[in-house]
Amino acid sequence: MSISFPYLLHLGDSEGRDHTLSSPTKQQDSWWKEGVGKVLTTVSASILILTTLAIIYFIASKGLATFFSNGVSLVEFLIGTEWNPEGAPGQFGAFPFILGSFIVTVGSALLAAPLGIGTAIFMTEISPRIGQKVMQPVIELLVGIPSVVYGFIGLSVLIPFLRNSFGGVGFSLLAGILVLTVMILPTITSLSVDAVKRVPRDLKEASLALGATRWQTIWNIIVLRSSLPGLLMAIILGMARAFGEALAVQMVIGNTTAIPKSLLSPSNTLTSGITLNMGNTIPGSAYNNALWSMGLLLLIMTLIFILLIRWISKRGQA
Amino acid sequence: MHPEISTFCVQSIDVIPKLHAEFVLRNRLGGSTLFLIKKTFILMLAILTTLAVSGCGGNEAPGGAEGTAPNQPEQGAGGSILISGSTALQPLVEQAADVYMSSHAGSTIQVQGGGSGTGLSQVAEGTVQIGNSDIFAEEKEGIDASQLVDHKVAVVGIAAAVNPNVGVDNLTSQQLIDIFTGKITNWKDVGGADVKVTLVNRPKSSGTRATFIQFGLKGQEEAEGVTQDSSGTVRKIINETPGAIGYLAFSYIDGQTVKGISLDGEAPTAENVTNNKYPIWAYEHMYTKGEPTGLTKDFIDFMMTEEIQQGIVSQLGYIPVTSMKVQRDAAGNVK
Numbered sequence: 001m002s003i004s005f006p007y008l009l010h011l012g013d014s015e016g017r018d019h020t021l022s023s024p025t026k027q028q029d030s031w032w033k034e035g036v037g038k039v040l041t042t043v044s045a046s047i048l049i050l051t052t053l054a055i056i057y058f059i060a061s062k063g064l065a066t067f068f069s070n071g072v073s074l075v076e077f078l079i080g081t082e083w084n085p086e087g088a089p090g091q092f093g094a095f096p097f098i099l100g101s102f103i104v105t106v107g108s109a110l111l112a113a114p115l116g117i118g119t120a121i122f123m124t125e126i127s128p129r130i131g132q133k134v135m136q137p138v139i140e141l142l143v144g145i146p147s148v149v150y151g152f153i154g155l156s157v158l159i160p161f162l163r164n165s166f167g168g169v170g171f172s173l174l175a176g177i178l179v180l181t182v183m184i185l186p187t188i189t190s191l192s193v194d195a196v197k198r199v200p201r202d203l204k205e206a207s208l209a210l211g212a213t214r215w216q217t218i219w220n221i222i223v224l225r226s227s228l229p230g231l232l233m234a235i236i237l238g239m240a241r242a243f244g245e246a247l248a249v250q251m252v253i254g255n256t257t258a259i260p261k262s263l264l265s266p267s268n269t270l271t272s273g274i275t276l277n278m279g280n281t282i283p284g285s286a287y288n289n290a291l292w293s294m295g296l297l298l299l300i301m302t303l304i305f306i307l308l309i310r311w312i313s314k315r316g317q318a
Numbered sequence: 319m320h321p322e323i324s325t326f327c328v329q330s331i332d333v334i335p336k337l338h339a340e341f342v343l344r345n346r347l348g349g350s351t352l353f354l355i356k357k358t359f360i361l362m363l364a365i366l367t368t369l370a371v372s373g374c375g376g377n378e379a380p381g382g383a384e385g386t387a388p389n390q391p392e393q394g395a396g397g398s399i400l401i402s403g404s405t406a407l408q409p410l411v412e413q414a415a416d417v418y419m420s421s422h423a424g425s426t427i428q429v430q431g432g433g434s435g436t437g438l439s440q441v442a443e444g445t446v447q448i449g450n451s452d453i454f455a456e457e458k459e460g461i462d463a464s465q466l467v468d469h470k471v472a473v474v475g476i477a478a479a480v481n482p483n484v485g486v487d488n489l490t491s492q493q494l495i496d497i498f499t500g501k502i503t504n505w506k507d508v509g510g511a512d513v514k515v516t517l518v519n520r521p522k523s524s525g526t527r528a529t530f531i532q533f534g535l536k537g538q539e540e541a542e543g544v545t546q547d548s549s550g551t552v553r554k555i556i557n558e559t560p561g562a563i564g565y566l567a568f569s570y571i572d573g574q575t576v577k578g579i580s581l582d583g584e585a586p587t588a589e590n591v592t593n594n595k596y597p598i599w600a601y602e603h604m605y606t607k608g609e610p611t612g613l614t615k616d617f618i619d620f621m622m623t624e625e626i627q628q629g630i631v632s633q634l635g636y637i638p639v640t641s642m643k644v645q646r647d648a649a650g651n652v653k
Contacts (some may be wrong), residue, residue, distance in 0.1 A: 256544060
């Protein structure tokens with residue numbers, strides 16, 4: 001990154017002044033590079049657009065086949081609770097998966113949002129020095145840990161802990177929520193830091209000058225007024241990540257396809273339903289298509305998350 | 319390997335560390351960005367060329383000495399084949415392929431996982447030469463079994479596995495069914511300790527589950543429980559959860575961490591499987607599209623030799639298909 005970035009800037013030097021090369025043909029060289037730069041970037045962008053379109057088309061065509069070719073009713077898929085695609089009459093009720101996905105997403109956001117925003121305020125307003133020196137590296141570290149490691153820790157530490165504290169198997173919605181909370185915490189924190197930092201200094205000073213205490217300023221000016229859209233965006237991006245996370249959740253949630261009775265019941269999510277079954281099903285079969293429908297549902301949810309973010313950021317600017 | 323190519327290989331490998339050292343040095347001295355980029359390209363090019371010139375290390379004769387390759391006694395069919403599918407069969411095929419390749423220079427056999435469904439569909443569409451499967455192709459929806467040829471290379475026994483603390487060694491078939499369908503919820507009802515039953519299942523699409531349901535539960539659907547696909551994870555859960563019961567291939571039953579349950583007095587052993595006294599077992603299949611030829615045929619024949627059947631197959635906890643005293647067809651009929 002640190003190497004390629006200045007290089008790209010270099011390409012964009014329209015005046016063609018090239019201090020790094022001492023070749024006599026630098027003028028020609030620069031003109032040639034202008035062209036190459038344009039072609040390279042255009043090709044990159046086109047490839048990205050084409051890939052995205054191809055993926056959407058592929059998921060949609062496979063995912064919709066469940067309803068058009070295999071004759072599963074959309075209503076059954078969305079609210080049915082019986083999931084047995086290989087049964088004599090196949091049953092395709094994916095509601096337990098959908099419900100599980102939503103519960104872990106909302107649950108982890110509820111836990112991670114106050115923690116993340118609190119940390120962000122601490123890092124920017126209360127103690128920027130510790131924030132810079134300690135918290136920033138810690139958060140970067142958390143981002144870098146692969147999800148399989150989170151899942152493994154969850155399986156080896158969290159599950160026995162939950163089993164010993166609450167009884168039962170330990171594999172539960174709660175385990176999924178706790179693992180996801182840790183995973184989305186860095187996302188929410190770092191985006192919240194950006195949001196809080198964007199609050200203009202005058203606003204804070206004006207508030208303090210009017211006699212507001214430090215906490216009143218933080219709560220009323222920073223959190224509730226100025227950076228609210230940014231903070232909401234941080235939470236939604238965190239939720240999007242939680243919704244799409246597969247591996248770590250699959251390892252701790254228990255993958256039981258039934259409506260959970262409590263937070264301590266094992267449950268299932270759309271993503272773990274896909275990963276557990278995709279290798280064992282035949283492409284083109286109703287079972288496989290149903291997994292694609294679950295993928296399509298994930299795609300649609302992601303789209304909704306993105307639209308929400310757009311809408312909030314527009315409102316924030318207005 | 320051609321001597322000129324190998325010289326080139328040595329040279330190009332030799333040049334990489336030099337370039338790299340220069341690269342690092344320039345970087346430290348703050349050399350120009352452009353220079354670094356160019357060097358990076360050259361470095362990558364050098365690595366790519368090295369990899370592209372096939373034979374740099376990869377295809378070397380197992381003995382190491384280059385001159386001996388053409389004089390190898392067994393030349394085999396040569397060429398390369400791709401195998402994918404069942405993760406349960408994968409370790410066996412991988413080891414057999416290693417043994418095969420070490421005695422047949424010039425043959426390359428790549429073994430991948432992906433699951434039985436992947437193996438069957440890939441062999442049907444011709445992507446791979448052999449598709450490994452835990453179940454008969456006839457049992458999978460969406461596969462045209464008529465164009466596939468079945469080669470049964472091993473048998474895998476599946477035992478109901480319990481946490482050692484349940485205090486039960488033997489169950490009747492009916493008790494097993496009642497436990498898995500949720501009618502019996504405490505181990506004391508079958509003469510064990512006073513512990514709640516916790517079911518550990520496999521995903522609905524799993525081949526191990528299909529076998530267990532067909533022959534262990536006589537076709538009855540199991541109640542919902544904790545579900546995991548990987549045998550290692552299932553064993554871990556059964557071991558750590560009091561009162562847990564699941565099902566595992568014999569090779570995962572060690573008697574310490576998890577205990578295999580006898581069914582109607584018949585212990586889950588290889589011997590009881592060969593005469594069908596213990597009924598929960600399945601073939602491991604290697605499917606080909608049409609009759610196999612060349613290296614594919616040679617390798618499947620190799621899998622069936624006594625050397626492999628009594629060697630690797632038994633060592634890895636599978637049951638040699640050549641030891642079976644009974645046969646079973648796709649519909650489950652034993653003869």
